[in-house]
Structures are given as structure tokens and as C-alpha cells.
Amino acid sequence: xxxxxxxxxxxxxxxxxxxxxxxxxxxxxxxxxxxxxxxxxxxxxxxxxxxxxxxxxxxxxxxxxxxxxxxxxxxxxxxxxxxxxxxxxxxxxxxxxxxxxxxxxxxxxxxxxxxxxxxxxxxxxxxxxxxxxxxxxxxxxxxxxxxxxxxxxxxxxxxxxxxxxxxxxxxxxxxxxxxxxxxxxxxxxxxxxxxxxxxxxxxxxxxxxxxxxxxxxxxxxxxxxxxxxxxxxxxxxxxxxxxxxxxxxxxxxxxxxxxxxxxxxxxxxxxxxxxxxxxxxxxxxxxxxxxxxxxxxxxxxxxxxxxxxxxxxxxxxxxxxxxxxxxxxxxxxxxxxxxxxxxxxxxxxxxxxxxxxxxxxxxxxxxxxxxxxxxxxxxxxxxxxxxxxxxxxxxxxxxxxxxxxxxxxxxxxxxxxxxxxxxxxxxxxxxxxxxxxxxxxxxxxxxxxxxxxx
RNA sequence: GUGGGUAUAGCUCAGUUGGUUAGAGCGCUGGAUUGUGGUUCCAGAGGUCGAGGGUUCGAGACCCUUUACCCACCCCA
Numbered sequence: 001x002x003x004x005x006x007x008x009x010x011x012x013x014x015x016x017x018x019x020x021x022x023x024x025x026x027x028x029x030x031x032x033x034x035x036x037x038x039x040x041x042x043x044x045x046x047x048x049x050x051x052x053x054x055x056x057x058x059x060x061x062x063x064x065x066x067x068x069x070x071x072x073x074x075x076x077x078x079x080x081x082x083x084x085x086x087x088x089x090x091x092x093x094x095x096x097x098x099x100x101x102x103x104x105x106x107x108x109x110x111x112x113x114x115x116x117x118x119x120x121x122x123x124x125x126x127x128x129x130x131x132x133x134x135x136x137x138x139x140x141x142x143x144x145x146x147x148x149x150x151x152x153x154x155x156x157x158x159x160x161x162x163x164x165x166x167x168x169x170x171x172x173x174x175x176x177x178x179x180x181x182x183x184x185x186x187x188x189x190x191x192x193x194x195x196x197x198x199x200x201x202x203x204x205x206x207x208x209x210x211x212x213x214x215x216x217x218x219x220x221x222x223x224x225x226x227x228x229x230x231x232x233x234x235x236x237x238x239x240x241x242x243x244x245x246x247x248x249x250x251x252x253x254x255x256x257x258x259x260x261x262x263x264x265x266x267x268x269x270x271x272x273x274x275x276x277x278x279x280x281x282x283x284x285x286x287x288x289x290x291x292x293x294x295x296x297x298x299x300x301x302x303x304x305x306x307x308x309x310x311x312x313x314x315x316x317x318x319x320x321x322x323x324x325x326x327x328x329x330x331x332x333x334x335x336x337x338x339x340x341x342x343x344x345x346x347x348x349x350x351x352x353x354x355x356x357x358x359x360x361x362x363x364x365x366x367x368x369x370x371x372x373x374x375x376x377x378x379x380x381x382x383x384x385x386x387x388x389x390x391x392x393x394x395x396x397x398x399x400x401x402x403x404x405x406x407x408x409x410x411x412x413x414x415x416x417x418x419x420x421x422x423x424x425x426x427x428x429x430x431x432x433x434x435x436x437x438x439x440x441x442x443x444x445x446x447x448x449x450x451x452x453x454x
Numbered sequence: 455g456u457g458g459g460u461a462u463a464g465c466u467c468a469g470u471u472g473g474u475u476a477g478a479g480c481g482c483u484g485g486a487u488u489g490u491g492g493u494u495c496c497a498g499a500g501g502u503c504g505a506g507g508g509u510u511c512g513a514g515a516c517c518c519u520u521u522a523c524c525c526a527c528c529c530c531a
Contacts, residue, residue: 005504010523060529063455080531108531113455116525124531187529277530299531326531356489390491405489419491 011114012121013328018397021346023331026154026449027105030125030325033150034103037142039127042102044084050076052087055312056281064110077109081126082281082309082322089130090313098132099139105327117297117329117336128322130309135319137251140285140305141258143323147289147301148264150325155341155448158292159300161264162272165252165285166304168235169276171245172221175238176214184208186276189222193274193295197223222273231271232256248284255285283307287323294333301325339450347397349378350440351416354389356405363404366414366429373433375440393419399443400436 008014015023031041050067053076066077078084081104089100105125114120127146129139144161151159169189173182188203197219204215224234235249252271259269275288286304291297303323310318334340351370355363363379370377378398380389393401403415408426415426416436425432 007522064529110530112529113527114524115527118530122531297531302531324531329531354489386489387487387491390489392491394491401491403489407489415489417490422491424490 011119013119018346022340022344022449026331029153030150033153034127037146039101039103042104044088047075047077048084050074053078053083064112066109066111079110080108081106081124085128086310087313089318090310093316099135100130103127117332119328122326122328125325125327126322128320130318130320133317137254138258140321141255142262143321144259144269144287145262145264147323148268155450159289160292161269162275162288163255163269164273164275165248166282167244167248167284168252171242171248175242175245176218181208189274190276225271231273251284281306291333294337297333300330334450341449344447344449345444347399349376349398351375351377351400351402351436352393352398353377353379353402355381356403362409366404369429370433373437375436
């Protein structure tokens with residue numbers, strides 16, 4: 001019979017076991033970090049009614065969403081975790097306690113053309129804080145500190161969190177008399193880093209219809225940090241002429257001031273007046289995090305403040321702030337840069353037990369005793385040559401192999417081989433277990449996902 | 455959606471102006487070594503050259519069609 005050739009779709013990441021184990025460790029580190037800040041875990045369905053997911057309608061979302069029909073139902077795969085959160089909060093608002101802090105790690109789907117570091121199916125790790133009616137500015141400063149902790153705990157150093165405020169931009173555009181072109185201008189400004197000042201000026205004039213002076217003035221202010229100016233100072237000079245602008249400026253000042261107190265060092269964040277993107281529901285503070293070694297891959301983590309999360313589902317006013325870490329992209333970047341640390345233990349077990357006799361009872365009893373003590377144990381009972389069994393442990397990087405042959409059983413002992421050193425020890429099961437627990441703990445301590453800086 | 459590139463062994467890739475039986479490294483299997491892996495040595499398996507059509511005495515190579523994948527734009531994690 002002709003076989004169907006196995007394949008994985010473009011834009012879908014599929015990992016071999018050791019890489020998968022590393023990926024899961026990353027996710028675990030994020031979970032632990034999030035819980036340090038008092039976030040509660042949440043899971044929502046991958047599939048929602050198309051009506052719910054497309055509430056906002058139009059634009060890229062509509063083009064990129066995977067839509068499916070099942071019978072008469074019109075369904076869609078979620079393309080982010082924020083819209084499902086909005087639905088969740090609108091639906092369960094009366095049973096939740098606010099401010100509601102939740103984290104969620106899950107797959108999302110975007111039917112766009114795949115590219116370097118861009119996937120159609122990818123993991124997002126989201127944290128959001130939703131207020132009931134109001135939400136203090138402190139939360140907007142706390143969010144980047146969580147990013148900082150997550151990334152550094154992963155062993156990453158070369159990243160920078162860029163912060164901006166949409167109200168500042170909006171106010172600035174109003175001051176310059178940009179009018180209803182604000183959206184276009186914002187999108188073009190956002191390209192500054194990628195295409196450079198000259199092309200941006202050209203686009204501002206040609207596409208957004210700005211005057212040359214107007215464009216020059218905006219670009220001048222927005223790029224001030226590139227020339228070593230303090231953006232807050234530069235902006236303060238424009239104060240008192242536009243309400244939105246003044247509000248944005250005070251928010252931006254507060255956020256950056258508190259960020260230092262939250263422990264984010266100045267080396268790892270900067271005010272960047274050119275970042276504007278993220279989804280268009282952001283209304284205030286916005287964040288974007290890039291790896292400084294691979295900026296071309298784009299943002300690894302973006303987010304911001306939104307004033308009305310669930311407006312499509314409820315009249316209740318629910319302001320929030322949140323970020324989304326592109327876990328799949330982050331993993332890709334680490335792998336692509338050769339940064340994944342091979343020393344991280346990815347073995348599925350701590351000990352491999354090799355029963356050498358037909359009677360498996362002793363081996364099973366040993367495995368049970370070891371598991372009771374928290375050791376991760378596999379038994380290899382396949383009828384293979386001895387070397388094949390050892391090679392199994394070697395390939396899976398299982399650090400210890402326990403032999404149970406006739407001699408060991410007769411004397412009530414176990415022989416354990418340390419695969420790294422090749423050293424073998426024969427002793428009672430109890431002693432072996434105690435020693436292994438110590439060694440395993442030592443092996444797993446303090447090994448970062450990312451290769452230590454050379 | 456638009457533009458460009460690639461497709462040869464499980465993986466990464468060679469393959470000369472078209473010419474005998476399509477190669478390498480890694481991986482895999484077996485042996486050296488039946489209670490010792492990772493190193494070394496020896497042997498072996500594995501290919502409708504993405505698919506379909508055409509040109510030719512002869513096509514992995516040239517032409518057409520098609521599919522898939524990759525890269526970039528748009529947009530975005």
C-alpha cells in the first residue's frame with residue numbers, strides 16, 4: 001500500500017524530545033515567575049465562536065483568523081489570548097475578584113505566511129491585570145519588572161524593554177495638527193528603526209499627507225533618545241498645550257520612575273517614542289521587548305495598557321494592562337542564536353533500571369521504592385543486548401543506570417553506574433537511593449536555559 | 455494578499471557544457487566486545503533525484519505545469 005508522506009505544516013513548530021523538554025522548562029520558569037507576582041493560572045478554549053473572536057471585526061484579524069464550520073456553528077481558533085480573556089472577564093465578571101491578575105500560556109493561531117521567527121501556531125505566555133472601573137498606574141510599572149525577571153531567570157541578558165505611551169504620541173499628533181491621519185502616522189513612525197529616518201519622512205509626506213515641516217518636527221521629537229537626549233525633558237518642554245499629551249507624559253514619567261524601584265536596571269529598559277504598535281486596543285503605556293543580538297526577528301514580548309478590555313461584550317468598564325511573551329519565537333531565537341544550553345538536564349528520568357533476570361519482581365520493587373523517594377525512574381525490560389540497553393540510557397542522557405543481576409539480588413544489593421564518569425558502586429538499595437537523591441539535586445541546580453556568557 | 459528562492463538518503467548537503475551502476479558527512483543496523491554506553495575500527499541497509507508532462511539516442515541537470523517548503527513585504531509574538 002502506498003504510504004502517505006508524513007509532514008508538518010509550514011509555520012508549525014514540532015520539536016524532538018530533548019528540545020521539547022527544554023521548551024517545557026522555559027514555560028515552567030515563566031509559570032513560577034508569574035506566580036511570584038500573584039497571578040492566577042487560567043485556561044480558555046482554543047476554539048471560540050467566530051462571533052466572539054471577531055467582535056472587533058475588520059483588519060488583519062479578520063484576514064488571519066482560522067475559521068471553521070462544524071454543522072451550523074461558525075467557529076474560529078483564537079489568534080491571541082487577550083480576546084478570550086475579555087470574553088472570560090465579561091462572562092464571569094460577577095464571580096471574579098478585582099483587580100483580576102491572571103496568567104495564561106497557550107497556543108494561538110494566525111493564518112499568515114510563515115517566516116523566520118514567525119509561526120502560524122505559536123505559544124503565547126500572557127499576563128494581564130484587569131481593574132474594575134479603575135486601575136492604578138503602579139501596575140503599568142510592575143509589568144516590565146515581570147518581563148525583566150522572567151528573562152533573567154531564563155538566563156537571558158541581551159534584551160531591552162522599550163516603553164512608550166500612546167497618549168503622548170496621540171497628543172503630539174494633535175499638537176502638530178495631524179488630524180485623522182494619526183493612525184497612519186503612528187504606523188509609519190513605528191518603522192523608524194527598520195527603514196530609517198529618510199524613508200519615514202518620505203512616507204509621512206507621501207502616504208499620510210503631512211507637510212515637510214510637520215513630518216520633520218514629529219520625527220525630530222520622536223527620535224530624540226537616539227541623539228542622547230532625555231525624552232522626558234524634551235517632552236516636558238511641550239507641556240501645557242494638550243490635555244492628552246500632558247496625561248501621557250505624567251503616566252510615562254510615573255511608569256519609568258517606578259520601574260527602577262521594581263528592580264529593572266536602566267541598562268535593560270529605555271523610553272522609545274517610536275514604538276507604537278501592538279494591537280490597536282492599547283490606549284496608554286505600551287511595551288516591546290527585543291533581543292539585542294537578533295533584533296531582526298522582532299518583538300519577543302509586547303503589551304500595554306487598554307482602557308476598555310471587554311467593551312464588545314459588556315457595558316462594565318474594565319481597564320487593564322498586560323503583556324504577551326511569544327514563547328515559540330523566544331525559543332526559536334535562542335535556538336537560532338545557538339544559545340540553548342546543552343547542560344540543562346532534559347533526561348526523562350534520573351535512573352534507568354536494567355533487570356538482568358527473568359524474574360522482574362526485584363526490579364519493580366526497586367523502581368517503586370525509588371519513585372517513592374521522588375526519583376524519576378524508568379525500567380528497561382526489552383530483550384536487547386546489554387550494550388543496547390546502556391546505549392538507551394546514553395541517548396536519553398539518563399545520568400544513572402541501576403543493574404539488578406543475579407549477584408546483586410542474591411546479596412540484596414544494587415549496582416549503580418554513573419554514566420558521566422563511568423564509575424560503578426554496589427550497595428544496598430537504601431544507601432543507593434539516598435546517594436542518588438543528593439546527586440540528582442546537585443545536577444539540576446542553577447543551570448540556566450541559556451548558555452552562560454563566554 | 456504581493457515579490458524572490460529552493461526541492462537529490464532519516465538530517466545537512468555535493469553532483470562539471472546533458473553521458474556507464476547518483477555520492478559525502480552525520481544518523482541508523484550489525485560486528486570487533488553474549489554484564490558495560492559515550493571514543494575507535496570494520497561491515498551493511500537506506501534514493502520512483504517533490505509530482506506531472508515535454509525536448510533528446512540519452513535528463514538529477516534543459517523547458518513547461520503543479521505542489522510543498524524557505525526568505526522578504528504587509529502585519530505581528
